[in-house]
Amino acid sequence: MHEMLGNQYFMTRNYLGAAEVFANVLKEDPNNLNAKKKMIVSLTQIGKYEKAAQLFTELISDNPDLIINTDPVKDDCPCYELVDRLEEMTKLNDESFTTLQTLGILWLYCDINKSINYFRKAKGLKPSDKNINTVLNILEKKLQEIH
Template identity: 40%
Template structure:
């Protein structure tokens, strides 16, 4: 029941509520990639960027294709609409957190753009293990594609 409700909240873009419903599902079944993929977006949309990065890296290491093949219609992936909202104006500064955020979101649409943002982020967070691991897997994915 909670997963269905969480999915409904996710589809309605009520990320706070979706996270509340989907988190217990993930904790009981960390192998549920559908829930993980939604939680990543839920976390970063609700200000839990590092928690989102941790789960993102875990899923990237386990099955990067599962993120890359997300279909905006079938999987109700909001990333294309989020990306449109993220387009900065010339006066908007790009913060280190925004680079991580963009790197995560863009993997759902384009791995090459994702890696560009994550490489920028690693210059601000050179010791961040999750960033290093995600970059390594994404680079390998692009190379093998």
């Protein structure tokens, strides 16, 4: 199972296939950040939110720019279409922690401000969640750097 096959699945929005391939790729090379970046998105689409959050925290701890600098068009990032759907759900009163956290993850691929807003909302529901606090610390620092 090669990363290239995972890329093809990811490109064609076959998230289940992509998640399977990237899981194998990361088993062999846990430092493959490109595979991790796509794996996070794939996991959010197959309902593995906890694993997605864990990998997301790992990745932004190592290299937050890898996600922040994503160009949605040039990098064929599906996040805009994915957040659209999730935000529709929040309008239907599904403002669960998982949904807010996932929106925070996905928005970071497109817009850091919106991402931080969702993570703050998620923290409001679970103030002591370790992942959320770590993520917010990193992202708020990053935002200050940017400004």
